[in-house]
Amino acid sequence: MSDIKIKITDREGVTHEIDAPTDMNMNLMEVVKAYELAPEGTIGICGGMAMCASCQCYVNSNHTLPEMSDDEEAMLSEAFNVEDNSRLGCQLHISEGMDGLEVELAPEE
Amino acid sequence: MIKTDILIIGAGPTGLFAVFEAGLLKLKCHLIDALPQAGGQCSEIYPKKPIYDIPGFPEVLAGDLVDNLMEQIKPFQPGFTLGERADSIEKLDDGSFIVTTNKGTKHHAPIVAIAGGLGSFEPRKPQLENLSKFEDNGVAYIIRDPEIYRDKKVLIAGGGDSALDWSIFLADVASEVTLIHRRNEFRGALDSVEKVQELKDLGKINLITPAEIIELKGKEHLSSVVVQKTDSKEHIEVEVDSFIPLFGLSPKLGPIGDWGLEIEKNAIKVDNTLDYQTNIPGVYAIGDVNTYPGKLKLILCGFHEATLMCQSAYQRIFPDKKYVMKYTTVGGITGFDGSKKEAPKAVVKAIE
Numbered sequence: 162m163s164d165i166k167i168k169i170t171d172r173e174g175v176t177h178e179i180d181a182p183t184d185m186n187m188n189l190m191e192v193v194k195a196y197e198l199a200p201e202g203t204i205g206i207c208g209g210m211a212m213c214a215s216c217q218c219y220v221n222s223n224h225t226l227p228e229m230s231d232d233e234e235a236m237l238s239e240a241f242n243v244e245d246n247s248r249l250g251c252q253l254h255i256s257e258g259m260d261g262l263e264v265e266l267a268p269e270e
Numbered sequence: 271m272i273k274t275d276i277l278i279i280g281a282g283p284t285g286l287f288a289v290f291e292a293g294l295l296k297l298k299c300h301l302i303d304a305l306p307q308a309g310g311q312c313s314e315i316y317p318k319k320p321i322y323d324i325p326g327f328p329e330v331l332a333g334d335l336v337d338n339l340m341e342q343i344k345p346f347q348p349g350f351t352l353g354e355r356a357d358s359i360e361k362l363d364d365g366s367f368i369v370t371t372n373k374g375t376k377h378h379a380p381i382v383a384i385a386g387g388l389g390s391f392e393p394r395k396p397q398l399e400n401l402s403k404f405e406d407n408g409v410a411y412i413i414r415d416p417e418i419y420r421d422k423k424v425l426i427a428g429g430g431d432s433a434l435d436w437s438i439f440l441a442d443v444a445s446e447v448t449l450i451h452r453r454n455e456f457r458g459a460l461d462s463v464e465k466v467q468e469l470k471d472l473g474k475i476n477l478i479t480p481a482e483i484i485e486l487k488g489k490e491h492l493s494s495v496v497v498q499k500t501d502s503k504e505h506i507e508v509e510v511d512s513f514i515p516l517f518g519l520s521p522k523l524g525p526i527g528d529w530g531l532e533i534e535k536n537a538i539k540v541d542n543t544l545d546y547q548t549n550i551p552g553v554y555a556i557g558d559v560n561t562y563p564g565k566l567k568l569i570l571c572g573f574h575e576a577t578l579m580c581q582s583a584y585q586r587i588f589p590d591k592k593y594v595m596k597y598t599t600v601g602g603i604t605g606f607d608g609s610k611k612e613a614p615k616a617v618v619k620a621i622e
Contacts, residue, residue, distance in 0.1 A: 201561075202536030206388055206521060212315050213520060235457040239429055239517055241397050243452075270394060270520060 165260040169218075171198045172266050181255045190216035190250035193266065203269050209251035214240030216250035217267035224262050226253060242267050272349060274300035276583055277369055277379035279356045279526070282310020284557030284572030285385035286339040286348075291580040293346030295593065298606065300349035300377060302356045302369070304390035305519075309336035311387055314519060325570060335569075345605020351375050355390045357525045365552060381552055381583040384531075384538060385576070386559040388521035396427070396515050400486055408492025409513050419444045425495055425508055427483055428516035429453060434462040436516065441474045448476040448508055450483060450497055478506065486513065529553075537561035545582030546575045552586060554579045 164180040167189075171177065181192045190205045193216070207213040211232040217240055220226065226248065229237075233252045237243050247267065253259070276292050278285045281303035289299040307313050309332075317333030324330055330338075354371035359382065361367055366380045393411035395401060401409060413419075413436055424444040426437050429451040435458075437449045449466065456463050469475040478497055485496035487507075495513055497506045523536055531548050532539040538555035540546040542562035546554050556579050557572035565571075584593055602612025 200536060202388060202523070207311075207315055210316055210319060215520075231457075234453075235429065235455070238451070238453040238455075241394075 168263040169198055170265040183255050183257055187255050188251050189253040211236050211249055211252055217247055218250050218264040219244055220246045220248055220264050222263040224259055241270050272300055272377045274298050274379045276381045276383055277377050278383045278385055280385035280387055281308040282387045283312055283569045284576050286343055287573045288383055288576035289343040289346050289348045291577045295580055295584045302351045304355040306353040312336050314391055345607055345609045347606045359529050380587050383579055384555040384559055385557045389523040391519035392522050394517040394520050398486055404486055404492045416443055421445045422511040424512045425510045426514045429456050431458040433516040434458040434466050437475055438465050441469050450481050451479045452482050454479045534561055546579045
């Protein structure tokens, strides 16, 4: 089994526990899209290039995640509703270390 | 009134390629786009990003793809209404349409092809309580005429190229320029970053970082903004005549959503078994803006959709004509500008 469990709270406040594959080269934004946890056109607008902040999410568990790239940091510095635990979902590549991750989607801008 | 055969809403890659396919059928096109330049997302969001799935191009920069498309459609002399957003559509008794932009420009065509991508790009607005009250009363998102800032106190917020470039430009025009950004680092061309540093050292730009605007003050017109320093939480009140937030653009489906088109998942439903027509006969939707079972938002799919749309548009405009598809390798390209491109004729000569 190469699936991990992730808890994603959508913009309506509903928490979904979903299985995310680690072997399909997916990122968190794509997982959210695949499960349709946010309406099409409201997430992943730039396609995953860290060039919009539509996939911003708050990380609520204590997982060690990959460090932010300059692009992600720059984008988050221009985004709205940014908190200390904000990340861009498109920059979080699904990996085994993320098992049990808890995230919440940031409000739509 | 601008008259054309196919009115294309959206000048991204799909809209541009539709001009080519229409041109082969001798149909004229006019494009409307809310952005000041053609190319859509490719020009606005990621001009320097390479694309690897355009057939025949192992690698092409998004900006170069747009340049190539513009070159490809040049013989068909498309018209452009740029910097205006298509706002309303009206169906006339003869079945043709009038599309009016937010600036009142009217376009008349028998066919409307919506190639609107993710929608029209609108400025991203900071979330401040009384922001809308001061819009056009001291708050602007786009600098149209820099002269109106002459000898005024201007505050710019943002960390990208436009914030840097306008700060530099206005440093010579305005009486006072303040630049605010949430971080100390700016993401812009190195030249611009260095120039801002220089102007800051000369005292011509007042730089406050890392900080953000938390409050707007004023009676009718904006008179000051409250800036909060991120590290010390200290509040600074800056007297200003103008506040210009430059946080980039984000796409919104916008008024097209109210045209009576069937919308699903923020996209326009079309008939993918035939011609990408919407529920309004004569109105088509192609590229990222449409949806149908199995839809993929890829440029190459937009090209295909544009091609089939043009065939259907031709049949609508000329219901009595029979059209036989011609390969460009056979028929070449005859532009509306009189230009002709075709395969060189083989030489027929006996060898003695």
